[in-house]
Amino acid sequence: MNGKGFATVIHFIKKEFQQLKRDPKMFAIVLAAPVLQTIILGYAATFDVNNVDFYLLDRDRSSSSRKYVEKIVNSGYFTMKGAGENYDEVENAIMNGNAAMGLIIPRDFEKDIENNTGAKVQVLLDGSDGNKGSIAFGYVQAITADYAKNILLGKIERNGIRSPLKSVNAETRIWYNPELKTRVFMVPGITALLLMIITTLLTSLAIVKEKEFGTLEQLIVTPIKPWQMILGKILPFTILGFIMILLVNSVMVFWFGIPIRGRALFFLFASLLFILSTLGIGLFISTISKTQQQAMMVTVFGVMMPMIYLSGFVFPIENMPKIIQYITYIIPLKYFITIIRGVILKGIGITELWRETLILASMGISILFLASKRFNKRLE
Structure with a gap:
């Protein structure tokens, strides 16, 4: 990438953030909504029976x-x-x-x-x-x-029996979640879920919005190269994704008292790999959708709902029928939730999670590459 091409991408990124700034409602949704949803879901998404x-x-x-x-x-x-x-x-x-x-x-x-x-x-x-x-x-x-x-x-x-009856007593020690609170297990998964929603939905809607307003056709006739346009579109949402991770994890640590036991650097690296998948999916949805409403419907019902059900976020994959378990192998959220829960709750890293990390990296790069090729073809 030469200096001129890099400057073009920077201008694109600035344009995306300026558009976001002009829409206060969208800005609030991107930054405030994940925090509120984490708090609400953190209390609501629990299977504990206390009364x-x-x-x-x-x-x-x-x-x-x-x-x-x-x-x-x-x-x-x-x-x-x-x-x-x-x-x-x-x-x-x-x-x-x-x-x-x-x-x-x-x-x-x-x-x-x-x-x-x-x-x-x-x-x-x-x-x-x-x-x-x-x-x-x-x-x-x-x-x-x-x-x-x-x-x-x-x-x-x-009856005057001084020596009590002897029996076998099992001494139980509970690791990682001593109080057996469902919230401790669910909140890290909520982080992954919100990251998927924000990056996938915003990417698909932002590009389709350009189509609806006719600005995408105007960009096509300019000297801007397709790869510059693609990079300028996905980098802002990558940055927003990491901002959301920091906000949501702050809520997790300081509001719910759930510390990150593993390495934060590996956690951020795994998040980047997952974002590659969600950005690629959002980019692909933008190529098959003509309106923002259509993009939202495809994203919610075609991507998010199946991922939520089949990722192990709520329902244990081991309890699913074998045919459904095989389908879960193609769900990126499944591997990211495994990684994020392992890092946050158990303090493990890439040594133990290398398989999930490798699969997530392969899926992220492949999905983003194929979606970019399709988007590039549509531009041409």
Whole structure:
């Protein structure tokens, strides 16, 4: 690239930023929207179950049953919405959505505990939300097991047995996300998701906008070479992409308290490789779209939605059918999310992620090259 060609590209970049500056709404969308979306999605995109409403039917009404219910309520995971007099009231509460769980304590609950005959309780769960139901069931099992353990230890002490019963205890250590918060897992993925949306959508819309206003034809008849035009179009959105990364990661670190454990330089390098893919996709969409509305529809429904579903951002790829798993191999977002979560949560780098980095680089260069060739052909 000679000095004159470089100066032309610089003028193009300045023109793009001036156009962005003249449109305050677009400027706000590019800079402010990712920050707000990170905060909102950071709280909304979570599968943690911190509160389960339940309806109680206590047919025993004994001291033991009250202590059991108190243990469930005091766990912090359950809120008692009411107490019924019969089974139908519990069933109706779950059916109407007033409670996600029903707890039925049968008669002779305390008597069965004292006689060592094995006391039972019935738990009814709303299985329409399978994730919430399974987690709530796990909470109940853990609370019930602890309640039974305390009863057993109390009987041992009352019977004068000094040495407690020995058992096998598993000592669990949780790495990378000790509190098992879904937010810690989701927020890094949100960073990748927003980067894809901003760079792909803006690239496709900016070029199609030139078509609609007739300025693209005016640029074609000038001495500007196609590669200068392409470079002048994609570099501004590359810069905007990195600005967005810095803003969103600042929110992640200082708002949500999720540190970047790995090397920031490798993180930025992987981001650049991913941006090559998204810019190439946006450039390709601009060649097949005649209006901004058409470009937006193709971007959202033809690119973003499949990438979100098939990248592992929300749904584990391992749980998908084999044929769908094979399709995920061509999704650039899949590899970038793997890299970004590895760097941020585990502190690993290119030594462990070289395969994903190589694939992402190959896809980024190939997609951008092919899209540029097609765009160049359309200009000619």
